[in-house]
Amino acid sequence: MSDDFLTRLPKAELHLHIEGTLEPELMFQLAQRNGVTLPYADIEAARAAYDFTDLQSFLDLYYQGMSVLLTAQDFEDLAMAYFQRAAKEGVVHVEMHVDPQAHLVRGVSFDTLMEGLVRARQRALAELDLSSAMILAFLRDRPAAEAMEVLESSRHWHEHFSAVGLDSAELGNPPSKFRDVFLHAKALGLARVAHAGEEGPPGYIREALDELDVCRIDHGVRAVEDVELLERLSDGGTVLTVCPLSNVRLKVVERLEDHTLPQLVDAGLVVTLNSDDPAYFGGGLRDNYAECQRAFGWSEDTLRWLAGNAIDAAFMDEDRRAMLR
Ligand code: ADE
Ligand code: ZN
16 A cells, blocks of 8 residues: 555544455455355355345345354454554544344354454554444344344443444335334434435435434435435535445446535535445445545545545544544
8 A cells, every 4th residue: 555645644434334344365264263154165256246236235245244253253353354454544443333133143142243343443442543433233124123122132332332323225124114213222322323325215314314313324325316405414514424436336326437426525515435345345445535536536625625524523532533633
């Protein structure tokens, strides 16, 4: 990695699924360590299979890949491998979505994944000066009652979470389905974010604001279809965590040049750039900045503004923010 402007720019990653950082190399190592059989002949075959047609085609492989994560050590290794790569790209802060339900259904306990992830976070701060936060994400294609049960039964870990989130298959699973869960999370003192307007309509973004009382919208790229909504997002200063390379790989847009990002920026929204699931989408946070610079001809000032938005919107203490700003 060259020591260029984009690498030196202090970048915060606000939209990252820690399970989506599992590179095929580590997937194969953990499969061997844990005696898990993978559906790929080798690392190249795994990468070749990452040819997605939509969100669901990705989610199928994403959940399958997680089958190698069984012990606290696996989760620590997963997160440390990502933190080390990210630090080399000039990432100074990471907010990771975690999908407990995807592990609980496989018999992996909340305690197991948290022990590993908390250790990795402590090591990242001490060894890499990389701070982090965690977002407890609910799988929207599973029942709301299950999400409520996960929220309640994980209370002894809540001090480690800054927010709850909502991810997985969007279409047919509107935010309103999780109204009570998010109300309860709010009562417990947790902030709220939600994926909305990735594949789902602008109405889902409105619902996330109205019914889940979120402070950030993950993706939100379909907001451009609704002028009034754009105005509302702009006036309210709602942060959008946009994932440009993810949107291309999941065919939300055909090519990066067709992305709605410049329209969102022009409409005055608080936009941030993020990598979502870098192991599956072929690019980390620096790549997302670099590809946008190439596609949209953005100036260093614009890139600095985008990076500053993420640091301003991050769940971090004010001393650290002031230091990174
Ligand atoms: N889980 C992991 N990545 C996701 C994405 N891009 N959208 C929804 N759920 C996800
Ligand atoms: Zn996401």
